[in-house]
Amino acid sequence: MLAPMSRVLTVLGAQVRPVGFDPEATFAKFEREVRLARTAFKDSDLLLFPELYLTGDDPFTAGEHAGFMERVAEPVPGPLTDRIAKVAARARRWICAGSIFERGSRGRIYNTALVFDPRGTLVATYRKLFPWHPHETTTPGDRPPPVFDVPRVGRLGLMICYDGWFPEVARGLALQGAELILHPTLTTTPDRDQELVMARANAIANQCYVLNVNAVPSVGGGRSIGVDPEGRVLFELGQNEELVVETVDLDRVAYVREHGTRGVSRVLRHMQDAPKAVFEPYRGLLGRRRT
Secondary structure (H helix, E strand, C coil): CCCCCCCEEEEEEEECCCCCCCHHHHHHHHHHHHHHHHHHCCCCCEEECCCCHHHCCCCCCCCCCCCHHHHHCECCCCHHHHHHHHHHHHHCCEEEEEEEEEECHHHCEEEEEEEECCCCCEEEEEECCCCCCCCCCCCCCCCCCCEEEECCCEEEEECCHHHHHCHHHHHHHHHCCCCEEEEEECCCCCCHHHHHHHHHHHHHHHCCEEEEEECCCCCCCCCCEEECCCCCEEEECCCCCEEEEEEEEHHHHHHHHHHCECCCECHHHHHHCCCHHHHHHHHHHHHCCCC
16 A cells, blocks of 8 residues: 655746747746745645746747847846845745756856745756757757755756756756756757657666756747656646646656556666676766867
């Protein structure tokens, strides 16, 4: 018999449309969406927004113009994170604000995800490890993807869009104890079909929840997906703006990791006990000098 749910988290995924290339108008829209989430979905604990939403980025449209990324990039922490913090504190909710263009040192710009707690504290930042080259020209991140704890609930991890194509990213989060991976995304292209498969694969291989929330820009987008620790689809949205609410039970993650997927395959435990030969193909990559 399964134990009753005790470590539950209700997540609201905001599959939303930016105001193209207008960060101020998009931020005002973001504030309205947070207010709506707080009033209409009172039990939501965490709000998850798409990649680069607050920048107003609208890929593959005529409105895009040269130098936009450089103009809207901001330091982290900085004025924009201060504004998001106030929104989170007023709403008294966890907010994963998707990602923004972060202005780093020596002229570098990163695609950086941000998580705030209900007091407005910036508790996690993550620079995308795999920018989608050649279309995305941000600098790859320089730190492992982070995990953070929701007190009395469990441990969550962060990755961004194209990171999901590389199983090492999700596996690294799982090995740090992540029970739920928040995966803000901005995909407008036909390979969204493949990303839906990989969201399920990342959940299955790491026996954790994966919540992948995509933006709805002018071209393509949408089709957000949520997956449970055994790969079952919790939701799959269409291509319009939608809010989806899902309550996840992180005790389910612990149960699946202990007893196996469908009661048979203890994947993450076996990975932790893997022979060294499993990692030999990585030796050349790890030793290669990066420029």
